[in-house]
Amino acid sequence: ELALQERKVFSQNSEDGILLYLLSVLGTGSRRALEIAGGVGWENNVANLVLNFGFDALFFDGDAGNMRCARNFFRAHPATAARIDRGVWWSSAFVTVENINDLVAETTGWSGDIDVLSVDVDGVDYWLLEALRVVRPRIVVVEVQELWGASERRTRPYRADHRSPEIAAMGASLAAYEWLLERRGYRLVGCIARGFNAFFVREDARAGGLDAVFGRARYDAAGCFAHVDAAWGHVLAARRRAAGKYDWVDPAQLAAKREWLVNSVW
DSSP: GGGGOOOOSSSSSHHHHHHHHHHHHHHHHSSOOOOOOTTTTTSSSSHHHHHHOEEEEEOOOOOOHHHHHHHHHHHSSSTTTBBBBTEEEEOOOOTTTTTTHHHHHHHHHOOEEEEEEEESSSSEEEEEEEHSSSSSEEEEEEEGGGGGGGTTBOOOOOOOOOOOOSGGGOOHHHHHHHHHHHHEEEEEEEEESSSSSEEEEEEESSTSHHHHHSSSSSOGGGGGGGTTOOHHHHHHHHHHHTTTTTTTTTTHHHHHHHHHHHHHHO
């Protein structure tokens, strides 16, 4: 039960404890992590692994001010003072589908397995996750757009220059992430108690598979919405009405259309 593992060290909510639990039962591999976006440095899902457990990490944040704050914070910390740009990297590059793989490879030299990927850009998160190929995270943390509930597949359409004007215009639904990640060999294992950050684990992240840790029954995605009471339900309903002003797409339908177009060319 992930709820029993929740602890906050540097994460915004309680993700630190869940990540430590998952790494304890899965074991660590490369001890590498990638955070998109890392904010000011002392409040994200990867900082605790870097500062207290010796992980290498690459943090992206398109806000140059955030990057300066983060670099100063990590440069002043004794655990990372000597590792800036030598195992701990910060980049203010604006990450897009077109550049994400090159940015990771050119900045770090990484390829293949990393332990953790965290994505929270409040925008076209789904498409960045779909495009990332140069590394293969064992654990993926994504922020979920709650207004779509547990079963509707929705994401904002991709634009390289996307900016979200409000919460109702951000991100992708849990079902959209499930559809993408299950096809890539990941399993949804739960969410934080507040619901909006979900955790996926790659099926081969543990020798012998995940059933010994999480059981054979798959996690019920509805559990990520167990916190929604009447008051929060009204908030989500209002956001859903606001979301109607924006374009949303079902990635499964888009993929089927792309496949049909490819197969129909002769």
